Amino acid sequence: MIKLLHVEDDADIREIAKMSLELSGDFVVEQCDCGEQALEKTLDYIPDVFLLDMMMPGMTGRQTLEKLRENPNFANVPAIFMTARAQPNELEELRGIGATEVISKPFDPMSLADQIKAAIA
Template identity: 35%
Template sequence: MTKRILVIDDELDIREIVCLSIEAFSGWDAEGAASGGQGLEKAQQGHWDAILLDISMPDMDGVEVFERLQQTPQTQPIPVILLTAKVLPSDRDRFAKLGVAGVITKPFDPVNIGRQMAELLTWPSPSR
């Protein structure tokens, strides 16, 4: 069965590159959400195998989105990987305490982002 990934990032270019990369190099389905609010709606409307979540977004940042996902029984079990350009040692500690599945830093390698996700989620390597 094909994995379904929800990509929540306010930057259109990043969102499109991530979705295209996941589909082209991993063979998974990916769909984007342009804001935390839209991401929460989409997370509740579909079956997702994982969420790739940007930290720095206006209105509602990634940490708040993650906390809201954790408060909803339907979305709480979905593993979340953070996508961020800012990863200081203190950030890694804070993210680990949140209970996220992992962190992928920007800039990321489009060819390997699916493999990175699979490693963090302990999934078999993508088929492509």
């Protein structure tokens, strides 16, 4: 089972993502609604992959990842961004800041698990 930490401020999207990932049977999903909560959560939780929303009030997904990366435990944990902003041309830039994969919103709930597994394989 893959331990995934999902950071997303929109409660509806959190619920859909959790349901679609758990439906695949391959993921155990923990969720936080902001970057600050994610930093606290990771004090005693080490996931196999981060799934981060880009635009959140307070710390953005990018800032959250930068903070997480300061912890040696998370230096090599794959990070996948989810964004409602990105156009195809902007995805490369996000990969450039340490994203393993960038998934555009709206995402397809039936292929989300496969997309993440492919990215971290």
